[in-house]
Amino acid sequence: MRKNISFKLFMVTVFFFLLFIVTQLILQSLFFERYFIWRKTTEFETKLKKFEFQYYNYVDDWSKAIGLINEFEKNEDSKIVVLENDGTMSYITKYYDEKNDITKINDVKEIITKWRNDSNNAYNLKTATDIITYTVNNKNYDFKHLVCVSSIKKNGIQVKTIFAITPLNEVSDTIETLSDFYMYFYIVAFVISLILSIIYSRMVSRPLRKVTKTAKKMSRLDFSEKCEVTSQDEIGRLAETLNFLSANLELALNSLKKSNKKLKIDIEKEKKIEKMRREFIASISHELKTPITLIEGYAEGFKDGIFEDEEKDYYIDVILDEARKMEVMVADMLQLSKYESGNIELHIEEFDIIPLINKIIKKMSTSQVNDKKLNLITDFYEKEILVKADIQRIEGVINNFFTNAIRHTQQDGNIYVNIKDDKSRIFIEVENEGSFIPEEEKNKIWNKFYKIDKSGNKKFGGTGLGLAIVKNILELHKSTFGVENTEKGVKFYFSLDK
Ligand SMILES: Nc1ncnc2c1ncn2[C@@H]1O[C@H](COP(=O)(O)OP(=O)(O)OP(=O)(O)O)[C@@H](O)[C@H]1O
Ligand SMILES: [Mg+2]
Known part of the structure; x- marks a missing residue:
């Protein structure tokens, strides 16, 4: 697996995206239903309170009460049951779709029966100042019912009990629709985020690759290439710095090369001069040997008195001649050594x-x-x-x-x-x-x-x-x-x- 920056960026993006989806799913499954029910409940309770306020005035006038109840049931898709103090159901509506109504009525009856079976409920209701709300699981449906129970009191005495029951089937419907929607949304978002992560990881890695290529060349002391990254971000500044470094290094290296070359030339020159000096000494001693031997020999001849008088002038001339030659030779050699050392202007x-x-x-x-x-x-x-x-x-x-x-x-x-x-x-x-x-x-x-x-x-x-x-x-x-x-x-x- 390539350990490059594009891959890492890509992986990080995918990881965060998956984390986001998982978090979203967890939150949804944990809180969404509760939140939905809570909202429904508060809304339903408010509406019911409003209804009760109006109903209070018609407690004894059934013809008016029925209209009010019908309207509420229709608007809130619910059922209202009025229970007398002795336990009789004084009202339960029937309208339109009779078959559907019957199942609804059966549901309602079952809920009320369950309520009545618990004796605590009656006591709780008597002491309650507000509506009692709870949800009921129904074995026939895969959704719950929201039940609100409230008492109508006159002069502090409870005269009737009102049940308002509404199905919570829309909660599960909404959750199902939302899950469906989110599934498609996640797929599309995932694909988009994949494409985006590839694009932006390339956006980051491409200039970096260019910079790396130049840096590699620099490491081989090749300063011919400059970074062509012109962006104003960190990578652009890095490229700029690298170019600056390259130029400086090239300059320093060139000057180093120059001094090195000069040093080499100097060393060569020094070597040559040294060689010349040695040769010079060898040659001069060789060239001077002959005249010196001659002068020495004739001088000894004079000392030992071996020359005849008439020969003496000739030998003195030879000695003088050789000495002059030596003088000329030494002068020539000094002149030549001056030229060869390069010190002549x-x-x-x-x-x-x-x-x-x-x-x-x-x-x-x-x-x-x-x-x-x-x-x-x-x-x-x-x-x-x-x-x-x-x-x-x-x-x-x-x-x-x-x-x-x-x-x-x-x-x-x-x-x-x-x-x-x-x-x-x-x-x-x-x-x-x-x-x-x-x-x-x-x-x-x-x-x-x-x-x-x-x-x-x-x-x-x-x-x-x-x-x-x-x-x-x-x-x-x-x-x-x-x-x-x-x-x-x-x-x-x-x-x-x-
Ligand atoms: N005109 C010439 N004809 C023939 N050979 C010559 C002539 N000039 C120079 N040479 C040869 O070149 C050699 C080198 O000459 P160079 O002038 O360097 O030395 P040199 O004349 O022998 O000595 P120096 O000039 O030091 O007195 C001579 O020894 C000689 O053999
Ligand atoms: Mg000559």
Whole structure:
């Protein structure tokens, strides 16, 4: 059996309705007949008193008395019997339907005989100030007779006794009719109350079911559905509160999710920084080991005096060279670690890129370029090209591309510097003749400490930090950059916003 609210409401309604019917039936069977008889009695007594009052004046005038009696009997559907003091029935009417009258007269006679047989009655009547009323069960009928006995007194002496007898058949008739009526009434009322109870239990349970459905979704942290109950009653207010709760929960949950996401990102960032720090320490100790060992070895050589005088200058130069390299490496690494920790802010400004490139070319055109007899070929002639970038950091980028190009170009080779215009940005390309970069290395060269020639060959020098720094700077500028193998050699390029 479903234990839902509609069912409960329905059951309660049916229960109260049945209780009402049962109570009604009990009250009816207990009190209805009594009440009816009581009402009939009081009415009959009042009428009889009125009759007696009139009859009193005609006690000795029979012709007038008969008219009065006939009228009373007809109006009240009763029989009047006048009994003389000696016990003779001085009057009993006969009219119309003789057969019916005879049975009535027989009933009356029987009642009077019974009255007379009880000697107390006569005494009671003598002392009574009012009418004596009682009911008689008659074995021939299934109804009672109401009997009123009263004495007519003259000068305080009883002269006649009057019996007024009326059948109470209408009581049982009325009760029977009423029971019949109530049976139909109860059936109809029961059906109506059933239908009503179903309707109103649904009226209550339907919005509740809607609210429950939303609440269930909420319990699964799904706040997509809102209660659509719009009534102004308690259920409406419950739905409103639930909607309010749902909105608040969703808000709280979203903000919690957001903070959680941020926390995760922070933790990830922290982990990454920690990893970088470890890698940094590992790399730096590895990279610094070689020059330190070299410096240490040569310094000990000096101490032990194993070098010839003419060799001493060479070894001092080596020591100085290694120490300078270490200095550069440490500076590069510090710069790189700054970029990687994300604590760098760019100072973006608009400037002309041409003078910057020319400045770098001029600087480079000294030692190495001259030594190798390299040709620096540019495709731009003094025209102004404005870009928006951090000038100092872009100088670092171009510097690095140039140093690499110079390093990897063979004797008498060419280095090309081109600037290309592309709608909202410009591309700067540094191309050098020389060996290609294998396809699978193209991505790796941007990693720190990555060098294609892993033999530690002194030919190219460098620590593999240059392009890693360049990558960080260009990413901060949201630049498009990369490397390509060309017909002549290798081309590095990057874009800058105009
Ligand atoms: N123009 C180029 N031609 C050929 N290979 C290059 C060129 N530029 C860079 N590479 C390769 O990419 C590697 C990484 O370059 P990167 O600039 O990061 O380091 P590096 O030049 O060796 O050292 P650093 O720049 O720190 O002095 C180089 O070791 C080299 O193998
Ligand atoms: Mg380099």
